[in-house]
Amino acid sequence: MPWLFRSGLEVSLADTPPAPGTVERAITEEAALTATPEEDFRVEPLVAKDDFVAQGAPVLRSRRDPRVVVTAPMPARVAGIDLGPGHRLTRMRFFHEDSAGRHTHEVGDAAGDSDALRALLLGSGLWTQIRSRPFGRFPDPDEEPAAIFVMAVDTRPLAPDPRRALDHEFGALERGLRALTLLTGGPIHLCQPPGEDLVGPARVSQRLKVVKVAGAHPWGLAGFQIHRHFPAEIGRPVWELHAEDVAAIGDLLATGLVNDTRLVSVSGPAMRSARLVRCQPGADLRGLTWHDVKPGPHAILSGSALEGRESQWLTGRDRQVTVIDPDRHGPRPHWFLSALKRASRPLPLIPSAALEQATGGALPAMSLLRALSAGDSETAVKLGALSLLSEDLTLADYVSGADPSLSRLLDAMLARIAAEEAI
Amino acid sequence: MIRGLWDRETVALMLLAAILPVAVTWLVIEGPWALARLGFFLLVAGLWHVLWMLARAQPPSFAGALTALALAMLAPEDLGIFALVLGTSFGVVMAELAFGGWGRNILNPATVALAFLGFSFPASGWPGLAIPVGWAVIPAALIGAAFGVISARLLLGALAVMALAALAGIPFPDKLAIYGVVLVLLVADPVTSATTALGRWLNGALYAALALMFAAYWTGAHPVQLAVSAALLTSLAAPLLDEIAIALWLTLRRRRLG
Numbered sequence: 027m028p029w030l031f032r033s034g035l036e037v038s039l040a041d042t043p044p045a046p047g048t049v050e051r052a053i054t055e056e057a058a059l060t061a062t063p064e065e066d067f068r069v070e071p072l073v074a075k076d077d078f079v080a081q082g083a084p085v086l087r088s089r090r091d092p093r094v095v096v097t098a099p100m101p102a103r104v105a106g107i108d109l110g111p112g113h114r115l116t117r118m119r120f121f122h123e124d125s126a127g128r129h130t131h132e133v134g135d136a137a138g139d140s141d142a143l144r145a146l147l148l149g150s151g152l153w154t155q156i157r158s159r160p161f162g163r164f165p166d167p168d169e170e171p172a173a174i175f176v177m178a179v180d181t182r183p184l185a186p187d188p189r190r191a192l193d194h195e196f197g198a199l200e201r202g203l204r205a206l207t208l209l210t211g212g213p214i215h216l217c218q219p220p221g222e223d224l225v226g227p228a229r230v231s232q233r234l235k236v237v238k239v240a241g242a243h244p245w246g247l248a249g250f251q252i253h254r255h256f257p258a259e260i261g262r263p264v265w266e267l268h269a270e271d272v273a274a275i276g277d278l279l280a281t282g283l284v285n286d287t288r289l290v291s292v293s294g295p296a297m298r299s300a301r302l303v304r305c306q307p308g309a310d311l312r313g314l315t316w317h318d319v320k321p322g323p324h325a326i327l328s329g330s331a332l333e334g335r336e337s338q339w340l341t342g343r344d345r346q347v348t349v350i351d352p353d354r355h356g357p358r359p360h361w362f363l364s365a366l367k368r369a370s371r372p373l374p375l376i377p378s379a380a381l382e383q384a385t386g387g388a389l390p391a392m393s394l395l396r397a398l399s400a401g402d403s404e405t406a407v408k409l410g411a412l413s414l415l416s417e418d419l420t421l422a423d424y425v426s427g428a429d430p431s432l433s434r435l436l437d438a439m440l441a442r443i444a445a446e447e448a449i
Numbered sequence: 450m451i452r453g454l455w456d457r458e459t460v461a462l463m464l465l466a467a468i469l470p471v472a473v474t475w476l477v478i479e480g481p482w483a484l485a486r487l488g489f490f491l492l493v494a495g496l497w498h499v500l501w502m503l504a505r506a507q508p509p510s511f512a513g514a515l516t517a518l519a520l521a522m523l524a525p526e527d528l529g530i531f532a533l534v535l536g537t538s539f540g541v542v543m544a545e546l547a548f549g550g551w552g553r554n555i556l557n558p559a560t561v562a563l564a565f566l567g568f569s570f571p572a573s574g575w576p577g578l579a580i581p582v583g584w585a586v587i588p589a590a591l592i593g594a595a596f597g598v599i600s601a602r603l604l605l606g607a608l609a610v611m612a613l614a615a616l617a618g619i620p621f622p623d624k625l626a627i628y629g630v631v632l633v634l635l636v637a638d639p640v641t642s643a644t645t646a647l648g649r650w651l652n653g654a655l656y657a658a659l660a661l662m663f664a665a666y667w668t669g670a671h672p673v674q675l676a677v678s679a680a681l682l683t684s685l686a687a688p689l690l691d692e693i694a695i696a697l698w699l700t701l702r703r704r705r706l707g
Binding site: 039255256257331332350363365366367369370373374375376377378379380381382387389390391392393408409424425426427 | 451452453454455456457460461502506507508549550551552553596597598600639640644645646691694695698699706
C-alpha cells in the first residue's frame, strides 16, 4: 500500500483537457518584461522606444547594482517602456521582429573561472532566473550560496514535466551543473523524479547529490526540498534553479547564445484542448491561448491554478499557463454572512489530515500555520519558515480556504524579517 | 486562485457525520426520551451561539451540535432543568465562545460542562451507555480517521496503552462503552487535542493511561466522571505534548542536518 504512506496531495481540476503528446514552438507577436511593485526592481533602460534589439541583448540594467542586467526575450522592436515612481519597472513591451537576430555573448573562460562565469551569467540575464532563499529574490552578484538546488521535478497541478523540457539536452544540463560547482563550495542537489539519474555525480562532481522526489504536491516545490535537505538561514543562502535554466547555462557556455524559449504548458478547465509549447519568456498569454479557449468568460493565470496570478504576460519563472472560469466561487453570499466572515478574520484553522498533507508532513504544520496567523516570527523561523516562500503555502491555502491567506502572511513575515535584519 | 473546502464548517460537518453511528445507535436504544434530551441541549447551545453571533459577530458553528450530543449522552439524568442549563452555558460560553468560537478554544466545551456538573453536583445520577453504543464507536472512529478529521494516531495511542495494560494484566474498567464515547467525542476533538504526529500518539496514550489509573484507584466515582476527568487533564496537557514533540523534532533535525 505505498499510496497510504505517500505524502502530499493530488490537486485535480475538473473538466481539464488531457495533456498533448507533442510540443509546438510558439513565439507570440508581443512579449513583455514585467515586475510587481513588491519586487521593487529599479532599472535603467539601455535601449529606447522603437529601437531594434537582438534576442539575448541587454535591455535593462538594475540601478541598485549595475552588474545585473535583463535581456530581450526575442528579436524585437521595443514597443514601450513603462517605469513607475523611482524608476521601478512596471512593464517593457516588445514587438516581434525576426530581422533583429540573436545576440552572441562573449563566453571567454567562463567554463573554468568563477568570476568570469558570474560576469557571463549577470551579463546574459540568466542571473535573474536564480532564486535565493531566504526571501526569494535573485541573489546579490557577490553572494556565495551554501548549497544549490536544481529542480528537475514539478508537482504543481498541470505543470509540464521538466524532463520533457530537457529532451536530448542532458549534455547541456551536465555542462550547466559543472558550471554551478564553480559558484558554490557546498553541495548541489539535483531533485528529479524516481528512476534513473538524469546526470550522475560521477559525470559532474562528488558534490552533486541526486534527490529522488517520490511524493505528490508540494514535494516538487523547491521550498520543501530545501527544508528537508539543506535549510536556508540568514547568512546561509540557498539558491534554486529550474533544470531548464541550468541547461540554458550549459548552452550559453557552449554557444554564447541565450536560450530563446522555455517549455510551457497551457491548460486548464476553460481550455478546449491543452497545449505544450516552447515560447519565449514574457510571452503574451492571449497569443498562446486565444484559439483554444472555451467560449465565455475566463481568467488567464500565469502559473498554476494554486499560486498563479491573473496576468497578460508570462511572468518571472513561470512555466505554465492556467485558464480557469473566473466564476468558480459561486454566487455572492448574503451580506450578513460575508459580514460575519469578515468580522471573524483571521479565520480559525482546524487541524485535519488534509491540512497536514498540504505541507507534505514535513514539519509541524499546525504550529507553523498558527505562528504565521499570530505573526510569531521567532517560532516560524525555528520551524523552518526561512526555507519557504509564499508559493510553498498555496496548497495549504487551497485546502483550508484560509483568510487572510497563509502565503500572504508568510510573505509579510519574510518582508518583516528582512527589514529587521536589514537585508 | 482556486479554493478547497476544508474550512471550519466542513470539518465540523465531517465530525458530525463520523459521530452519526454513535448518535443513531444511542437514539434507537434510548428512544424518544433521548431525542427530547438532545433537542434540549441543542436548543441551549444553539441559543448561546446565536446570542454571541448577534452580540459579538461570531459566526455560529455546527460544532455546537457535537457539544449538545456529548452532553445529551453523558450529562447526569436526574438534574433539574436549571442545573443543566447552568452547566451547558458554562461549558459553551466559558470554554468555547469566550475564546472566539470553535477553532480558537483550548478546551472542549462539553468536557468543561461535564466536569463542571461533576464538581457541582457530585451526588447526581450519571447515565450508563448501552453496550451497542460502545460498538458504534468503532465505525465512528473509522469514518473520522478515513476523512482525516479524527486523528488515527490518537486512537492508536489509546489502543496501544490498552494493549499494554492487557498484556500486563491490569484489569479493564467496566462500562468500556463510556470510555470509547468520551474518546471519540471529547478527546479526539481536532481543535483541543495535540496537533503534531508524536503529540497525538502521546495524547491518546495519556488519556488511556489516566482512564486506567482512575478506574483502578478512584473509588466511588461513576465511569463518566472518570472518563471526563481523564479527558479534561489530557486536553490540558495537549500543548505540553506538542511542545515535547516539537523539541524532539528540532533536536533530531539539528542532528541530521548539522
